[in-house]
Amino acid sequence: MQSLEAACEKAEHLIHIATKKPSSVQHIQERNGSTFISIHQKLRELYEEQSALNSIGDFKHLNPASFLLSKLVERENLNTLIINLYPGERGYSLMVRSRNTLSTKGVGEGAAEVEDNGILEVETAPLRYENQELLRYLDNEELPQPIAELLEKAEGCAKKGANSFFYSGCVVAEVRDYRNPPGHPGNFADPECSPPSVFSQPNICRTHHVLLRPTTQSILGDVSTLTSEGGWSADERLALESQLVLATQGPLCLDPSPSISLVANRLHRHQTLLSSESLVRRARKFSWASMNRKRKLDQVSAPPRLPLQEFLAQRKSKTHNVPAPSAKLVKQLVEDTVEVPLAVPSPPPSVDVLRYAKAYERPRETNDCSPQLVEEYVLEDYKGGSGGLSSPPARVYHIRLTILQRPSNGEYLGELYVDRDYKEGVQNGSSC
Numbered sequence: 001m002q003s004l005e006a007a008c009e010k011a012e013h014l015i016h017i018a019t020k021k022p023s024s025v026q027h028i029q030e031r032n033g034s035t036f037i038s039i040h041q042k043l044r045e046l047y048e049e050q051s052a053l054n055s056i057g058d059f060k061h062l063n064p065a066s067f068l069l070s071k072l073v074e075r076e077n078l079n080t081l082i083i084n085l086y087p088g089e090r091g092y093s094l095m096v097r098s099r100n101t102l103s104t105k106g107v108g109e110g111a112a113e114v115e116d117n118g119i120l121e122v123e124t125a126p127l128r129y130e131n132q133e134l135l136r137y138l139d140n141e142e143l144p145q146p147i148a149e150l151l152e153k154a155e156g157c158a159k160k161g162a163n164s165f166f167y168s169g170c171v172v173a174e175v176r177d178y179r180n181p182p183g184h185p186g187n188f189a190d191p192e193c194s195p196p197s198v199f200s201q202p203n204i205c206r207t208h209h210v211l212l213r214p215t216t217q218s219i220l221g222d223v224s225t226l227t228s229e230g231g232w233s234a235d236e237r238l239a240l241e242s243q244l245v246l247a248t249q250g251p252l253c254l255d256p257s258p259s260i261s262l263v264a265n266r267l268h269r270h271q272t273l274l275s276s277e278s279l280v281r282r283a284r285k286f287s288w289a290s291m292n293r294k295r296k297l298d299q300v301s302a303p304p305r306l307p308l309q310e311f312l313a314q315r316k317s318k319t320h321n322v323p324a325p326s327a328k329l330v331k332q333l334v335e336d337t338v339e340v341p342l343a344v345p346s347p348p349p350s351v352d353v354l355r356y357a358k359a360y361e362r363p364r365e366t367n368d369c370s371p372q373l374v375e376e377y378v379l380e381d382y383k384g385g386s387g388g389l390s391s392p393p394a395r396v397y398h399i400r401l402t403i404l405q406r407p408s409n410g411e412y413l414g415e416l417y418v419d420r421d422y423k424e425g426v427q428n429g430s431s432c
Contacts, residue, residue, distance in 0.1 A: 004258070011262035020051075039167035039211070040250060042076065043068055069209040073172055079165045080174040080209070081147065083138065084123070087179045089292050091126040092135070094147075096154050096165075097174075122154075129289035139275065143171055143212040145221040152225075169248030171212045176205040179288065214248045363410065371404035371413050380422070398422030398429065 050065040073080060082095035127134070137144045151165040165171055223241050232240075253260060284290065298313075379399040398419040405412050419429025 007258040007262055010257070010259040011266065014259065014263055015266065039072070039078075039170055039172075042072055046072055046075075067208075069172065069211055070207075073174070073209055078167065078172050080172045081151065081165065081212075082121070082123075082174045082176060083134075084205075085175065085177045085179055086126065088288065089128075091128045093124050093126045094134075095121055095123040096151070097121045129287065129292070132289075137212070138173065138175070138210060141210055141213060142215045143218050145218045147171070147212075148214075148218050148221065149225070169214045169244075173210045173212050174207060175210060176207050178205045219244050219248065363407075366407050368407045369409075371406055373402065374405050374412070375403040377401040395420065396422040 046068050047065050050068065050071075053064040072078065080097055082097055084093045084095060086092060129135075134144060134147075137147075148171070151171065155164060219241065222244060223237060226240060227237055377400070379401075381397040382394045383397055384394050396419075398417075400417040402415040402417070403412060404415065415431055417429055417431040419427075421428060
């Protein structure tokens with residue numbers, strides 16, 4: 001069996017070869033035919049092409065094999081799903097951009113259409129950042145089922161010959177981020193500022209592309225949509241689902257070598273290095289949703305019943321306005337201090353341990369395992385019996401705690417006896 005050290009060395013060797021000479025790595029050609037574009041194969045060919053530029057002297061300190069999806073979109077003119085991230089309370093919106101399309105009816109109410117050189121862009125109404133379900137799908141690079149149905153409707157309304165939004169079952173998402181950091185000269189967080197125009201000022205946003213891959217939920221949704229009309233048997237539904245999985249998923253690797261899993265784990269860790277739960281939870285404090293909520297709370301004064309909160313808020317604002325002390329003044333105060341020697345008593349040179357120590361007799365060795373009485377505590381209380389002739393006699397509530405010890409091993413045992421109507425010489429209670 002292959003050792004773990006050998007598997008790690010083989011995994012490092014595979015990653016090194018894939019980085020330096022990707023064309024020499026064996027792979028399986030996808031058989032999608034000439035009708036559809038295999039985006040995974042296109043990305044691989046582009047990666048091999050850009051990796052070959054590393055040997056050129058001009059690209060020695062650069063990485064040409066980066067932003068491959070953006071380069072592929074620009075080269076192949078792929079249709080993309082645009083997500084606009086606006087600053088402040090404007091939220092985010094979705095935009096469908098397609099080429100040679102007639103209309104995209106059903107995208108959203110109040111949608112705006114802009115057409116330029118055969119390109120049609122339809123934007124939905126903005127959504128609030130509190131609705132993070134779509135953004136969570138975007139972070140995980142997954143295709144949500146509602147977006148897949150939306151794009152299918154958009155393709156149904158497009159005229160014949162138009163390009164599709166789906167490439168090997170995936171959708172290319174273009175993220176346009178208009179949220180400049182605070183203090184940036186192009187910051188649009190002021191509510192009085194008009195929203196930036198995507199078409200008149202296309203260079204004011206940061207843009208990157210994300211490949212949204214189909215999930216099990218989206219595949220099951222496609223199967224339900226296709227089989228909603230007509231009588232489909234269970235075997236036919238399973239056959240349709242298998243064909244969809246074969247068309248959208250890559251080839252299955254059945255190599256039992258542990259180096260394959262090591263390579264996959266390393267690539268997954270490199271991809272999700274800054275997406276751990278702790279980092280996401282800390283970054284959520286500085287999200288636009290939390291900043292908007294904090295801004296609203298700061299603008300609203302505290303109710304009359306909370307004077308302490310108002311006092312603390314005013315005190316906090318005053319402390320922020322206090323200038324920091326000068327470094328020279330602090331240094332001068334430190335130099336002017338007088339060191340006063342502390343009168344610390346010195347420890348004695350030696351301590352007579354035998355004077356304070358106490359010797360205990362060693363218990364004698366015995367095989368007697370019968371418990372012997374060590375201590376016993378008795379608690380009694382009288383209940384009832386007011387003293388009248390017709391009243392019942394008082395009852396004695398008796399509790400006895402007995403502590404025993406085995407001489408053989410020094411083990412302590414405890415017994416608790418409770419009697420709610422105690423009588424001398426009668427055992428009517430319960431013990432544990």
